[in-house]
Amino acid sequence: MIRAASIETRDRRRALALAAPALAWTAAFFALPFAVMATASLWRRTDTGFDRRPSLENYADFWSQSAYVEAAVNSVEITLAVTCLSVLLAYPLAWIIAVELPERYRRIALALAVIPFWTSYVVRSYAWSLVLAKKGVLNGWLAAWGLGALDLANSRAATVIGFTHFFTMLLVLTIYASLVQLPRNLRLAAADLGASRFQTFRFVVLPLTLPGVAVGAFLTFALCIGDYVTPQILGGGNDLALPQLVMLQISRRADLPMAAALSVILMVLVTLAYLAMARWMRPR
Amino acid sequence: MKTTCSLMAILAGTTFMATGALAQELNALVWCDHTDDALIKPFEEKFGVTVNLKEYEGTGAALSLIEQSQPGDWDVLVIDGIDVPRAVSAGILAPLPTESLPYDTLFPELVMAENHVIDGQTYAISEKFGYNTISFNSSAVAADALADMTALWGAAPGSLAVYDYYLPVMGLVAMGLGLNTADLGMDDLPAIEAALMKLKDNASSVGEVVASQTAIATGEVDILVGGGEWVTAGLVSEIPELDWIIPDQGAVRWSQSIGVFADSSQPDLAVEFVKHVLSPEGQAALATSSCYWAMPANAAAGDVMTAEQKRALRWDDQAAYLAKAQLYPAPDADLDAAMQDVWTRFLAR
Known part of the structure; x- marks a missing residue:
């Protein structure tokens, strides 16, 4: 009995020792900076520096300014639209690569899916702005086909398109990883038992690949809602998002406490998304 | 060792x-x-x-x-x-x-x-130094149409872009309303905000320096509010139709x-x-x-x-321009915060 307890203690210490580097990394590069940011969000900017007495005034200011709340709503709306669209586009693409395509072509297809990651984020956004511009590539094609021009530049639609292009490819990778791990026998067994292709997908494939979808969707949500570059370049200053508001506080007002408060709010939104995903994924 | x-x-x-x-x-x-x-x-x-x-x-x-x-x-x-x-x-x-x-x-x-x-x-x-005023594409808009700044309040939708810097643009709008930039106060902000919102309703984009230059250089818009020689002078050798004007009400220097x-x-x-x-x-x-x-x-x-560089900068017209121009607004801390709040609402619209 005593020996069993000592083995358990030893195992626990070993596990702790093994986890220590990861814990130290998280503490140093996430927990500590977040604590500093959360503390700074309780300060106030003054003419001469900061009033460091803790107060919730920055948060009260956020709720009292409709433009600030609107920016948060814009961010959530854009992010949800991008996440849904990316999942809808990425799943069939991942399915084609993982299931329909002969194995020898999969690497090429995956490489093509990864190519957008090779270019800089800023360059990619500017490239989209040239495609979607009033006199851009897209409207050039439409005009060549005798169709009317689309007014997509400098709009929420442009932001969503730019984001979706990037995140669809990210989601393809996570969904592909789930699909290739799924034994082919499961689909064959379902077919043997009389399930149609749709029923097999609906009741066998989809539930088993949902973790990959959820992880990709959460990554998309977290990266998209915190992104400054794409809404700034493609939105044309017409759809203020929360990261742009954070930048305005830093570059225009030098109001770091308010920027910290807005960043904490951004963090809360990501946490809520994570909790929603975790609850949805919990086995029933 | x-x-x-x-x-x-x-x-x-x-x-x-x-x-x-x-x-x-x-x-x-x-x-x-x-x-x-x-x-x-x-x-x-x-x-x-x-x-x-x-x-x-x-x-x-x-x-x-x-x-x-x-x-x-x-x-x-x-x-x-x-x-x-x-x-x-x-x-x-x-x-x-x-x-x-x-x-x-x-x-x-x-x-x-x-x-x-x-x-x-x-x-x-x-x-x-220079001016935050109106840049335009002379092949699409006549200079005379921009001589009165208030014409911008009713510009064609999507025809203009606005430079994303609150002080010069709010100063310019204030001058369009007949106000002096040096005398701006809290009481002037509602009228300035109303005019700004009219601009925003017709604006295709609100962008910083590069985005503003790109918008007018690529023909995305015909007018840039807040532009000036700093936008057009460097581009005029490649795009000679780019021009700028100081309206009758003046410009912000x-x-x-x-x-x-x-x-x-x-x-x-x-x-x-x-x-x-x-x-x-x-x-x-x-x-x-x-x-x-x-x-x-x-x-x-x-x-x-x-001579070409001086012509692009309109060296010989500077005396007249300087006489018509007013300095950026120089708000105190409270007015500055209120102006930035107006600008945030302008961006969010």
Whole structure:
């Protein structure tokens, strides 16, 4: 009995020792900076520096300014639209690569899916702005086909398109990883038992690949809602998002406490998304 | 032992070289128009130093950078002319030796003693100026149509872009409403906000320097509110239809100033850099920077600039333009916060 307890203690210490580097990394590069940011969000900017007495005034200011709340709503709306669209586009693409395509072509297809990651984020956004511009590539094609021009530049639609292009490819990778791990026998067994292709997908494939979808969707949500570059370049200053508001506080007002408060709010939104995903994924 | 000694020798040598290199460096916090070799290299070669340049946009960003820096990190600061008193009250700038600076050839309007001289000491000197006004594509819009600024309130939807900087654009709109930028108060903000919202309803985009230049250069829009020679002068050789106008109500004059940090570890070298930038050659290079063109504050630069460069900057019209222009609004802290709130609502609309 005593020996069993000592083995358990030893195992626990070993596990702790093994986890220590990861814990130290998280503490140093996430927990500590977040604590500093959360503390700074309780300060106030003054003419001469900061009033460091803790107060919730920055948060009260956020709720009292409709433009600030609107920016948060814009961010959530854009992010949800991008996440849904990316999942809808990425799943069939991942399915084609993982299931329909002969194995020898999969690497090429995956490489093509990864190519957008090779270019800089800023360059990619500017490239989209040239495609979607009033006199851009897209409207050039439409005009060549005798169709009317689309007014997509400098709009929420442009932001969503730019984001979706990037995140669809990210989601393809996570969904592909789930699909290739799924034994082919499961689909064959379902077919043997009389399930149609749709029923097999609906009741066998989809539930088993949902973790990959959820992880990709959460990554998309977290990266998209915190992104400054794409809404700034493609939105044309017409759809203020929360990261742009954070930048305005830093570059225009030098109001770091308010920027910290807005960043904490951004963090809360990501946490809520994570909790929603975790609850949805919990086995029933 | 031998290896240890060798390592120590290498380390000592490296430290010596590093110390030597540090002594040869000048650190300047500048706007993007100071980074061309044409401006910097002659100074580096003359004094045998390396000039390290850090670009920033907006005084708020500069103050944040300075707050996060150690005393002595910076030697030279380029700053919005209207923000010099703010930098002086924060103890950032040191007095300049005025006797060695070219005040005799500076455009008189650019001396700006009310901004640069505090308690009898001069803390900065103007180096470049221009106008936040209306840029337009003359093949799509006639200059006469823009002579009255209020015509912009009813411009065709999607035909214009707005430069994303609240002070000059709100100042310009205020002038359009018949207000003086120097007298703006809280009571004026509702009318300015209403006019701004009309602009936003017709605006295709609101962008910073590069986005604004791109919008008008690519034909995305025909009019840029808040633009001026700083947008069109550098592009006019490639796109001759780009033009700019100062409406009947006038335009906002911007100016940038240069000064030396109070805690600079090499103030003499920093002053030499200021003198270099204010020299006719330095001024010509600064005026025609690859980032943006604008008028040099020192009129002596006209002697070394080409006729084509001066024509693009409308050198000969400056007297009339300066007479029609007003300075950026210089709000106190409360008014500034209120103006930024208006601008945030403008962006969010």
